[in-house]
Amino acid sequence: xxxxxxxxxxxxxxGTIGSPSTTTELSLDILGAAVTKKLVGELALFxxxxxxxxxxxxxxxxxxxxxxxxxxxxxxxxxxxxxGQVNPVSGQQDVHLGDMSVSAVFAEEDDNxxxxxxxxxxxxxxxxxxxxxxxxxxxxxxxxxxxxxxGSVYGSKPLLPMWFKHFDRTSEGFPGGxxxxxxxxxxxxxxxxxxxxxKSAILGYSGHKNMGIFVLDPQGEFSKDxxxxxxxxxxxxxxxxxxxxxxxxxxxxxxxxxxxLESWELFFLLLVEFNFFFDLGIKTSNYQDIAADYLNDxxxxxNTITLSNLDTNVLRQCLQHxxxxxANIYAGRQSSGATRVNSSISEVITAIDRSxxxxxxxxxxxxIKFFKAENGKRTPWSIVTEAISPKLERPLISIDxxxxxxxxxxxxxxxxxxxxxxxxxxxxxxxxxxxxxxDDKSLNTLVVIDExxxxxxxxxxxxxxxxxxxxxxxxxxxxxxxxxxxxxFISQTLSSLDKDIIDQLRINxxxxxxxxxxxxxxxxxxxxxxxxxxxxxxxxxDPHSAFNDSSRQYSFMTVGPVxxxxxxxxxxxxxxxxxxxxxxxxxxxxx
Numbered sequence: 001x002x003x004x005x006x007x008x009x010x011x012x013x014x015g016t017i018g019s020p021s022t023t024t025e026l027s028l029d030i031l032g033a034a035v036t037k038k039l040v041g042e043l044a045l046f047x048x049x050x051x052x053x054x055x056x057x058x059x060x061x062x063x064x065x066x067x068x069x070x071x072x073x074x075x076x077x078x079x080x081x082x083x084g085q086v087n088p089v090s091g092q093q094d095v096h097l098g099d100m101s102v103s104a105v106f107a108e109e110d111d112n113x114x115x116x117x118x119x120x121x122x123x124x125x126x127x128x129x130x131x132x133x134x135x136x137x138x139x140x141x142x143x144x145x146x147x148x149x150x151g152s153v154y155g156s157k158p159l160l161p162m163w164f165k166h167f168d169r170t171s172e173g174f175p176g177g178x179x180x181x182x183x184x185x186x187x188x189x190x191x192x193x194x195x196x197x198x199k200s201a202i203l204g205y206s207g208h209k210n211m212g213i214f215v216l217d218p219q220g221e222f223s224k225d226x227x228x229x230x231x232x233x234x235x236x237x238x239x240x241x242x243x244x245x246x247x248x249x250x251x252x253x254x255x256x257x258x259x260x261l262e263s264w265e266l267f268f269l270l271l272v273e274f275n276f277f278f279d280l281g282i283k284t285s286n287y288q289d290i291a292a293d294y295l296n297d298x299x300x301x302x303n304t305i306t307l308s309n310l311d312t313n314v315l316r317q318c319l320q321h322x323x324x325x326x327a328n329i330y331a332g333r334q335s336s337g338a339t340r341v342n343s344s345i346s347e348v349i350t351a352i353d354r355s356x357x358x359x360x361x362x363x364x365x366x367x368i369k370f371f372k373a374e375n376g377k378r379t380p381w382s383i384v385t386e387a388i389s390p391k392l393e394r395p396l397i398s399i400d401x402x403x404x405x406x407x408x409x410x411x412x413x414x415x416x417x418x419x420x421x422x423x424x425x426x427x428x429x430x431x432x433x434x435x436x437x438x439d440d441k442s443l444n445t446l447v448v449i450d451e452x453x454x455x456x457x458x459x460x461x462x463x464x465x466x467x468x469x470x471x472x473x474x475x476x477x478x479x480x481x482x483x484x485x486x487x488x489f490i491s492q493t494l495s496s497l498d499k500d501i502i503d504q505l506r507i508n509x510x511x512x513x514x515x516x517x518x519x520x521x522x523x524x525x526x527x528x529x530x531x532x533x534x535x536x537x538x539x540x541x542d543p544h545s546a547f548n549d550s551s552r553q554y555s556f557m558t559v560g561p562v563x564x565x566x567x568x569x570x571x572x573x574x575x576x577x578x579x580x581x582x583x584x585x586x587x588x589x590x591x
C-alpha cells in the first residue's frame with residue numbers, strides 16, 4: 001500500500017470537492033493553477049476514508065463552469081458591457097467549478113484493492129487529482145491478464161482499461177468468465193470508426209480459446225482482411241491473419257462458393273433469377289413466381305425428392321407436375337401462354353430422353369450445384385457446429401455474403417437471396433444453442449452481425465424474408481443469453497434498429513453521429529438521461545473534420561460492464577487507437 005500512496009502523492013492536483021455534492025455527482029472547486037488546463041474528459045481520482053478503510057474513487061470530469069458572482073449583478077454587467085473589463089472584478093473574482101461523475105470505487109483490502117461503492121460524500125477540500133496509467137495498473141494489478149485496451153480515456157492520456165469476458169464460468173485454465181452471455185451494440189455514422197472498434201473488440205474476445213466467434217458479414221467488411229496475409233499497417237485491417245495468429249486463433253472464411261445451400265424456397269428463387277421459367281415460356285414475373293410456388297410445394301412434400309439428389313430425373317418430374325397444373329397458373333389451359341409453356345415442356349423432356357443439350361437443362365444443372373456436397377462445400381449446420389464445438393482451438397468463422405453469383409443482380413441478391421441464407425444460419429444457430437442448453441453446456445459463443453439495421457429495422461417491413469430474419473433475431477436476443485450465446489450488433493443508426501433488440505443490449509458503444517433528432521432521443525434513453533454525460537458525448541468531433549488521417553479522433557461513449565472502471569453503471573468515454581502501432585504496443589501483441 002506504500003506503493004500506491006507514493007503514486008497518489010505525486011499525482012497532479014487540479015481541484016477539491018466543493019458544495020453541493022452527492023454520491024452520484026460531485027461539485028469541484030478548480031484550483032487556480034489548473035484553470036488554464038483542458039479538464040473536460042480527464043480521468044480524475046480522490047482518496048477518502050469509509051468504514052475505517054482507505055478508498056479510491058475514479059471518474060471523468062464531465063463539465064466545467066465559470067462563475068463570477070460580482071459580474072452577475074446587473075450594474076456590474078452593464079459596466080462590463082461598456083468597458084469590456086471591470087477591474088479588479090473581471091478575471092480576479094472568477095471561480096471555476098467542475099462536475100465529476102464517479103464510475104468506480106476501490107477499497108483497500110489486505111494488500112489489494114477490491115470494488116466498493118461511494119457510500120458517503122467525502123469532506124469538502126478533499127483533493128481531486130489527475131489519474132495516470134501507473135495508478136490504474138496498481139489498482140488493477142490482479143486483473144492485468146484480463147485487461148484489453150481499445151484506446152485512451154477521452155480527452156486524457158491514460159489508457160482506458162477494458163475487459164472482454166468469455167461467457168462461461170471462470171474455471172481453471174479459463175479465467176475472466178462472465179458466467180453469462182452479453183448482447184452488445186456498436187453504433188455510429190459511417191466513418192465513425194465503429195467497424196474498426198468492432199474488429200478490435202473481436203480480438204479482445206479472441207484471447208479466450210474456449211470461446212467461439214461467428215461473424216455474419218453481409219458486406220465482406222471483416223472477411224476481406226482475413227483473406228489477406230499482409231502485415232498490420234493500419235487500424236482498418238486490425239483483424240487479420242497476423243493478429244489472430246498472435247492470439248493463436250485459427251480462422252475460416254466461407255462464401256457461396258463453399259457453402260451448401262439448404263432451402264427449397266432458395267432453390268426455386270434462384271431458378272427464377274436464372275430465367276429457368278422464362279426459358280420455359282412463362283414470360284410474366286408474377287406467373288413465374290406462381291409456377292415456382294407450385295414446384296416448391298411439390299418437391300418439399302415428396303418423400304423421394306431431396307435437395308441432395310436433384311438430377312434430370314427430378315427435373316422431368318417437376319416439368320410434368322408443372323404441365324399438369326398449367327391451368328392453375330394461367331386463366332385457362334387453352335390460353336396462348338399455357339400452350340406455349342406445354343410446348344416448351346415437351347421439348348425439354350424430349351431433350352432429357354435423348355440426352356441432348358437444352359438451355360433449361362443447363363440452368364437446372366447450374367442451380368443444383370449450389371445445393372450439392374462437392375469440392376469441399378459445407379452445410380450451414382456443419383459450419384455452425386465447427387464454430388461452437390467445445391474444443392480448445394475453436395476457429396473464428398466468417399460468412400462472407402458479399403460474393404454473389406454472376407447471373408444474379410445486386411437487388412435480388414440483397415433483398416431476396418441473401419436474407420434467406422442469413423435466416424438459414426440464424427435458424428441453425430438457434431437450434432444448436434437450444435441443444436447445448438439441454439445438454440447443460442454453455443455455448444460460450446459470440447455472433448457478430450454487421451449492418452444490423454438492414455436486417456432488423458424498426459417499424460413495418462414489406463419484405464417477408466427480412467421480416468423472418470428480424471423475428472428470429474428478436475427471439476434470439478430474448479432467449480439465447482441463458483444458452484451462453486451472445487450477439488454483437490453493428491449499426492449505422494440507433495433509432496431505426498428494432499427496439500426489442502436494443503432493449504436487450506447489455507454493453508453499448510456510441511460513436512460520432514448520434515447527437516441529433518431521433519438518434520439523440522434513443523441515445524438519451526440508453527444512457528439513462530444523464531445530461532452531463534450526454535453533453536460530453538455531443539462534444540465529439542467528426543473524425544473526418546481532421547486535417548489529416550493521423551490526427552483523426554474516433555471517440556466513443558460506452559455503457560455497461562465492459563471496463564473495470566464502469567461497475568457503477570455510469571458512461572465512460574474513450575478515444576480509440578488510430579494507429580496499429582499504438583494498439584499493438586498497448587496490448588503487448590507481438591506479430
